[in-house]
Amino acid sequence: MKRLLILVTLLAFSTASHAATPADAQAALANAVKVETQAAGLGNRWVPTEAALKAARDAIAKQNWDEALAQAKTADALAQRAVAQSQEQETLWRDAVIR
């Protein structure tokens, strides 16, 4: 039983997320903005990406680094999906044309 408690405690400590730092949040936001800029270049900015970017910036302004990091990562993931969608559609759209 004692061994089990020690193991659980160790696991809990090892998996606990560290609090985000300002540098983490700023870097994540910069990454997200970079991908979203690529999506914009493809004419495919998504509404929820823009919302997540705004939420990340707002969180940074409030020095809520954990929230900023989470929102920036969400924006990054959404923007990457938008870029992939545009790249796929570059050829796939032709399959939908009425012939």
Added chain:
Amino acid sequence: MSLRSILLAVAALGLIGAGPVPQSGVAAAAADQKAFQAYFHDHFPKLPTAEFGNGPYAVNAEMRKQWEDIMQFPPYDFALDEGKTAFETKFANGKSYADCFADGGIGVRQTYPQFDAKTGEIVTLDLAINRCREANGEKPLAYQTGMMASLTAYMAETSRDKPFDITIPDDPRAIAAYEAGKKYFYTRRGQLNFSCASCHVVAAGQRMRGDILAPAMGILAAFPIYRSDWGSMGTIDRRFTSCSSQMRSEPLKPQDVAYRNLEYFLSYMSNGVPITGPGTRP
């Protein structure tokens, strides 16, 4: 010569005569239009061409009944009056809208959008109105609602029953604009992974939540519209931007080149469908 030889020779001549299917250009656009309209006539076999300008009311009997009741007092009448007055009012320099358009701007809606050979771009009616204003020292109007909707309502009303008559000149820039509009129409975008065609081709006539999806053929014939959902008049720009938002895609700016090209493509696909605007929609 055997019958078999004759048949082979005829078949060969037929193939030579048919030639390759054009990939782009004016002939390809005409072939697109033919296939596009055939698709909608196949899907709505009882619907005459003229009815496609009535959108959801052409394909749903319940909605049509409600529309007929609404049309006893059309909600766009105020805009129509305002637009007529504005159209007939002279600018500060003494000129008017009539000086900027063919036939004094009366009965010309069905010819827009047009390809402008001087600038190499597509000019919508709304853009032409603002260019007219600016050329005469007036400030441009906002594109989505208000006076722009009123002016285009009046101009559309003077074109009622005139069929869309959009031309694509044999100019690489016009063809590129048409192709760009076509690509925009069929390309999926936004978080919901929808294209314009997802709703207005594949699901045309079907219900999406409370709405009946209008067929793409003739879909712009009724614009500008009084939309109950908006509680006011709206232009084609307003509809394009709200469609984009509904797909969870960030809308482009009104009169963005992509939206103008899309309007060019859709209007050309609708050649032959009479103008019904201004219109009403739920």
